[in-house]
Amino acid sequence: GQNIDQPTEMTATEGAIVQINCTYQTSGFNGLFWYQQHAGEAPTFLSYNVLDGLEEKGRFSSFLSRSKGYSYLLLKELQMKDSASYLCAVTDSNYQLIWGAGTKLIIKP
């Protein structure tokens, strides 16, 4: 079967750095997405990785290792507004998007 694993919840301190991991087993791979979702709102696109390596976008970076079926989202200089769920999703060989259940990130002052 197809599976995306990510931690259910993480806690971090304002101003710090946090890394949210995601591992996947899918039938084929056509890219990995990270979405941010605030409570009661829709997911918003953060990043897309299809090649191995690190993609940096301001305070957020996303890393992919296809051979390991592994990705992480790195958030730097955490702000209170970063409190949200972070969803990892993988596009399989049929371009179906397989979603993880999300990691709820709690930022403490």
Next chain:
Amino acid sequence: DAMVIQNPRYQVTQFGKPVTLSCSQTLNHNVMYWYQQKSSQAPKLLFHYYDKDFNNEADTPDNFQSRRPNTSFCFLDIRSPGLGDAAMYLCATSREGDGGKTQYFGPGTRLLVL
């Protein structure tokens, strides 16, 4: 600004009373999706349209139907809502030819069934 719009943002219906949720987009994307998302769960794909071609997920109940009269609009019809259908319903779009088929979401409609 190009965007995905969903109306209404909140919908209250009675058990068994048909309800329609709407989605429109100004992105001119050819693919549109309907997802159901319950609290602390991943979005669950109900169906999607590739242009006018309708693709139903195998485990989507018959109670859920969809219409796409043109590129810009897509509707989700719930014929006889049950208590278990209370959820956030998300509409998303993507563009064929966009390498990753990034999906862009509307703000969602939260459905409450009484």
